[in-house]
Amino acid sequence: MPRHTLLALALTLALPALAVSSASVAQTSPQAPVYATSTTPYPGTITLEVDATNLSQRVFTVKQRIPVQAGEVTLLFPKWLPGNHADYGRVDKVAGLQISANGQKIAWKRDPLDVYAFKVDVPQGATNLDVAFQFISPTDREQGRVVMTPNMLNLQWNTVALYPAGYAASAITFAPSVKLPAGWQAATALELQGRAGDVVTYKPVDFDTLVDSPMFAGRYFKTIDLSNGVGKPVRLNVVADDAKYLDAKPDHIDAHRRLVQQMRKLYGAEHYDHYDFLFALSGQMSGIGLEHHRSSENGVGVKYFTSWDPKSGSTDLLAHEYNHSWDGKYRRGADLTTPSFNTPMQGSLLWVYEGQTQYWGNVITARAGLRNFDTAKDALALVAATYAENRAGLSWRALQDTTNDPIIAKRTSKAYGSWQLSEDYYSGGQMIWLEVDARLRAKSNNKVSLDDFAKKFFGMNDGDFKVNPYTFEDVAATLNSLVADDWGKFLHDRLDGKVPLTGGIEASGWRLVFKDKPNAYAKAAAAEYGRGGADFVYSLGLSVGGDGVISNVRWDSPAFNAGIGPGMTAMAVNGKQYSSEVLEDAVKAAKTDKKPIELLVKEFDLYRTIQLPYYDGLRYPHLERIEGKADLLSAIYAPKK
Known part of the structure; x- marks a missing residue:
């Protein structure tokens, strides 16, 4: 009898035994x-x-x-x-x-x-x-x-x-x-x-x-003392592609020193014996922002110092990574606190670790004078707009679930970030903590703020830099000790998608509006990083690179509903060769003449014309004051004395 026939017969005779022992077979599978x-x-x-x-x-x-x-x-x-x-x-x-x-x-x-x-x-x-x-x-x-x-x-x-x-x-x-x-x-x-x-x-x-404790090393190197002999030593260690990029203006360095001062004032303690910013100014080595307990890895473009303009200000990268010495390194979510580098991590509290750090990154950068209030406010407007109109994915996926994204997606890019979501615990967490701050201030008649939470939760035990884990219950209990409220429900409602994430804007005395010109921060960022691209996210619902390639399409936007997808190349607009200016003019014209915009696109080796029936003009996010309501935002961004 052929071997496969014998095997089939044996399996038939053994079926009852196999049914009984299937659980044990599964348990002995390789692990x-x-x-x-x-x-x-x-x-x-x-x-x-x-x-x-x-x-x-x-x-x-x-x-x-x-x-x-x-x-x-x-x-x-x-x-x-x-x-x-x-x-x-x-x-x-x-x-x-x-x-x-x-x-x-x-x-x-x-x-x-x-x-x-x-x-x-x-x-x-x-x-x-x-x-x-x-x-x-x-x-x-x-x-x-x-x-x-x-x-x-x-x-x-x-x-x-x-x-x-x-x-x-x-x-x-x-x-x-x-x-x-x-x-x-x-x-x-x-x-x-x-x-x-x-x-x-x-x-x-x-x-x-x-x-x-990673290392930066280089041919062109400079160390700048940021402590001025006060507190623990803090140094800015800079490497650059060329010596000329190391030259920094005195007022810019002073702002970095104020960054250290304002962070110390916020927390009232330092959880390191010394701290070293590792800072690369390069167009060759890849950029980075990675926190460590007594240092951080930071990489930006070569002109960080040489193009300093107090009106536009600097990135909040250094404030963000420095803040992690307290939030993320000294105090860390219990399920991220693992004994070895081959023990799996869980990130259920990343909306604290990264979300509150994202919040303080913008705030402390403004308090230090590395950016002014208007720049910080404009940066916040872009975040608010994201969670008002550009995160359709929150209809099917809770913010809490995005804390799994580092493991799910390995920080690879996604075709439709507005629908798929991608580590939204950063900026979505920032929005939650803005609302917490405004709520603490309102309920305490401005006697308590998120500054008090930061000092109480992260700032204890000066000089201690052994990891101090925490849980969700610890976060809620500390908030309740400052201002009695059902903070557990408040946080869960936002983390689980029961309440929108934008409530902190109006609670702080401002409202999100859209105007026909980008705010100053967005304009400066586009000039530095846009490489000739154009942003029509809140109008047509797409972004276009300098080469005409469509890089982002907002889910359920006019562009998406017309059939446009990322990776297509814009070739012509209303019969004219594509440029960002031509498309901008077409959006303005459509608002008046109510005629669909004709966009000729190339998709692989196919060309087709797509009709875009959009008539609401250009739209860019801004924040404006609500008359008669307390301006908590200005107080939040004001330097601590």
């Missing part, structure tokens, strides 16, 4: 390993040597010596990364892995159920594993963040270290060193042990602290 995380100190210190001199090929070369005992050892590459809130570890960029003991090469095997885990059988008599590999950093932006250029680099220790499973990251000690390109200077929150030529050695630290 990804779960690693213990003992807080007992790991025996010995792991040495870590990084050669960061191969700039042209953008390769970090790594050597480690790991104390071990005979038997099976699992070495882990960090997977779940703080600040990223997800499993972003780039193990795909690890190459050339070789492991040896006593001068003899040892075979390793990757765990197929956890590709971040490497299994090694340590032979008898071996006391150390010698590990060598390369981290092949991106050579173009399609591969990820570019972190090496001819003039600067960004070293994140989680990309250049393996660590033993079975121990909490805080229980494993590393002794790190880096060989830098000749003559370069570096900044990190780590404590310097010594420098011999271009090899920099740092004092041994636990792995948690090491990963939380």
